[in-house]
Every structure is written in C-alpha cells, then in structure tokens.
Amino acid sequence: MKEKLKTLAELFWVFLRVGAMTFGGGYAMLPILQRELVEKRKWVTDEDLTDYYAIGQCTPGIIALNVSTFIGRSKAGLLGAISASIGFELVPLMIILVISVFLEGFSDNEYVQHALAGINVCVCVLILNTLLKLRKSTLKNAFSLVIFFIVFLLAALGKFLPFSIPLPVLVIAAALTGILAGQIKEQKKAKGGNTQ
Amino acid sequence: MTYLLLFYEFFKTGLLAVGGGLATLPFLNDMATTRGWFTVEDVSTMIAVAESTPGAIGVNMATYAGFLTGGVFGSIVSVAALTAPAVITIMLVAKFIDKFKTSPLMQNAFTGLRPASMALIAMAGLGVAIPTFFNTDAMLAGDWSVAFLWKAMLLAVAIFLGQKFLKKIHPTVFILIAAVAGILLKL
Numbered sequence A: 001m002k003e004k005l006k007t008l009a010e011l012f013w014v015f016l017r018v019g020a021m022t023f024g025g026g027y028a029m030l031p032i033l034q035r036e037l038v039e040k041r042k043w044v045t046d047e048d049l050t051d052y053y054a055i056g057q058c059t060p061g062i063i064a065l066n067v068s069t070f071i072g073r074s075k076a077g078l079l080g081a082i083s084a085s086i087g088f089e090l091v092p093l094m095i096i097l098v099i100s101v102f103l104e105g106f107s108d109n110e111y112v113q114h115a116l117a118g119i120n121v122c123v124c125v126l127i128l129n130t131l132l133k134l135r136k137s138t139l140k141n142a143f144s145l146v147i148f149f150i151v152f153l154l155a156a157l158g159k160f161l162p163f164s165i166p167l168p169v170l171v172i173a174a175a176l177t178g179i180l181a182g183q184i185k186e187q188k189k190a191k192g193g194n195t196q
Numbered sequence B: 001m002t003y004l005l006l007f008y009e010f011f012k013t014g015l016l017a018v019g020g021g022l023a024t025l026p027f028l029n030d031m032a033t034t035r036g037w038f039t040v041e042d043v044s045t046m047i048a049v050a051e052s053t054p055g056a057i058g059v060n061m062a063t064y065a066g067f068l069t070g071g072v073f074g075s076i077v078s079v080a081a082l083t084a085p086a087v088i089t090i091m092l093v094a095k096f097i098d099k100f101k102t103s104p105l106m107q108n109a110f111t112g113l114r115p116a117s118m119a120l121i122a123m124a125g126l127g128v129a130i131p132t133f134f135n136t137d138a139m140l141a142g143d144w145s146v147a148f149l150w151k152a153m154l155l156a157v158a159i160f161l162g163q164k165f166l167k168k169i170h171p172t173v174f175i176l177i178a179a180v181a182g183i184l185l186k187l
Helices: A002-021 A026-040 A046-058 A063-102 A110-138 A142-157 A167-195 B002-016 B021-034 B040-052 B057-099 B104-133 B136-140 B150-165 B171-185
Strands: none
Touching: A002 A026, A002 A063, A002 B171, A026 A046, A026 A063, A026 A110, A026 B104, A026 B171, A046 A063, A046 A110, A046 A167, A046 B057, A046 B104, A063 B040, A063 B057, A110 B040, A110 B104, A110 B150, A110 B171, A142 A167, A142 B104, A167 B104, B002 B021, B002 B057, B021 B040, B021 B057, B040 B057, B104 B150, B150 B171
C-alpha cells in the first residue's frame, strides 16, 4: 500500500515536471520522457516508448495524454494513469489561468516570442538526438528502414499535395505490413524446411 | 447546466480528435459557432496562448476555452472531460496488448509500427524545424538574403554539441538555456 502510494506520487512528480517543460505538445515531450523514464528510472524501454507513440497517434485522444496514460498504467494501473495525466496537466492549467486573468497580450509579447523561438531551436535538436537514440532499437534491418522512409515520405507529401493520408491510416498500414511480412517469412521458412 | 454541456462537448472532442493537439481545433470552432461560449477570434487567441505556454496544445486550448465559458471550474471540467476518453481507451487498448503480447501476430505488427512511429516523430520534428530555421515567407518571395535564420542555426549547433559532450545535463536545462539565448539573440 505504502509502496503503491510512493509510486503514484513519483509518477505525479515526474509528469508534473514533464508538463511544465513541454513546449509544443506531444512530440516535444519525448526527449524529456526518454531521459526521465528510460535512462534514469528504467521504467520503460525505448521500444515501449516508440510503441506508445505509434498507438497514441491512432487511438482517440491527443497524443500527449495517451502516452502519459500508457506509462502511468504500465507502472501502477488505472490510478497510475490518472496520476500521470493529472500531473502532466496541472502546471500548464495553472499557467493558462494566470495568463488569461492577468496577462493580456502575453503571447504577443516580444520577449515571449524570442524565448519561444529559442525553445523551438532546442526542441528540434532534442528530438533529433532522441531519434538518433531510438534508431538503435528500432531501425535495425532493411525492412524497418523501408517502412520508415515510406511513412516519412507519405507524411511529408501530405503537406504539399491537395490530398493527404491521415496519419492513423499510415500507422495502421505499417502494422499490417509488419504482419504480412511476418507471414511471408514464416511461409518461406516452412518451404525451406520441406526441401531439406 | 453549462458545466454539463461543457463536459459533454470536451468529452466528445477527446473521443473524436485523433492525433496531435491541433486536431481539437475544428471542435473548438464548432463550439464557438453552435454554442456561442466564445468567438471564433477567441479560438485564434487560444492557439497563440496554447502554443506559447508549456503543456500539450490540446489540453491548453481546453483550459482556455473552459475558462472563458465557466471560469476556473469550467477549465477544470473541460480538461477532465478531454482527458477521460484518452484514459479509458488507452486502458482498454493496453489490456488488449498485454493479453496478446507474446502472439507472433502482435509482434510482427510491432515490427511495422515502430519504424512508422519513428517516421512520424521525425516528421513532427521537421514541422517545427522548417519555420524555426528558415524564413519561409522570404523563400516564397524569392528573397534568399534573409531566408536562412543563421542565429537559430548556430544556436542549434551549440545545443547539439552541448548535448553530445555534456550528457549528464538534463534536457530541460537546455530548454531553459535556449529560452534565454532566444531573448539575448533576439531570435
């Protein structure tokens, strides 16, 4: 019981800090999650984190909350999921309330704009470094590289073409391709076994 | 009554908005026109504020919209309503995944999912990087002399090297340093 409360409090505290330092939404929090949860606490692996993002992209709800819920649940069930989500939302909620009551024109402020431009530079570098880390566990064979480039191209083209493929469709198609490739491999193996 | 309606509207948004926070945008516009809780102009202020404060954009917009509609309690109601569908669906999906974790079918699905997930993360990063390092308006106008935002690029190189050689330093420290650098360099 005491152990469980401790875990819940720790989840709340980690996500409180993640929420306070995430600028730009769900993907921007990935580098902080990777440091706090994979490297420092070893609560989840790089693969887990990648999976949570893939699934969080195509299930209802915004990605940041989906990923927080996944991690909270894996650590402490439903209460863990709720602790992580509330922790993640608390600081931003209070900041917005303060801003909407006291600080009109906050987001037009020159200094705020410059600071955000600096933060965006940092977020780009952090995401790049996180991708380089995740690459080791995720892009380790030709099949995964092909999927990576095809999905990336289709997602990128969506910004320039009049039609775009919804991202959840891309994710689901990639999962189906994975299943299909697995089946083909299985069959090949079975055939190879017969000829020997 | 307003609180119940607010809960209903944001629960619906949480259930039907799939993906990043900006996916909630059409729902907010819809609320502005059908419910009249706030104006469509308010919605663009919401985006500006949501993007310039910490936290997920979707949650931030729900906070602001809830506040305009029903004060502090309104913002708590809308954020709770936005969160509930995410928690419920992920609890169910995670249970399903746990159950079939060892099935080869599920494992094969993940061999496809993981690189796709990486691609979407890379895409999201690129989406931030382009307006951060390039003046796209100047590029489209053919004015190449101001198209490259050199100061931002140099800051990026500095942060990259900092992360490479000072591995112990927490990412959030870099974010704070970058915010200060942004102000000093007038990025």
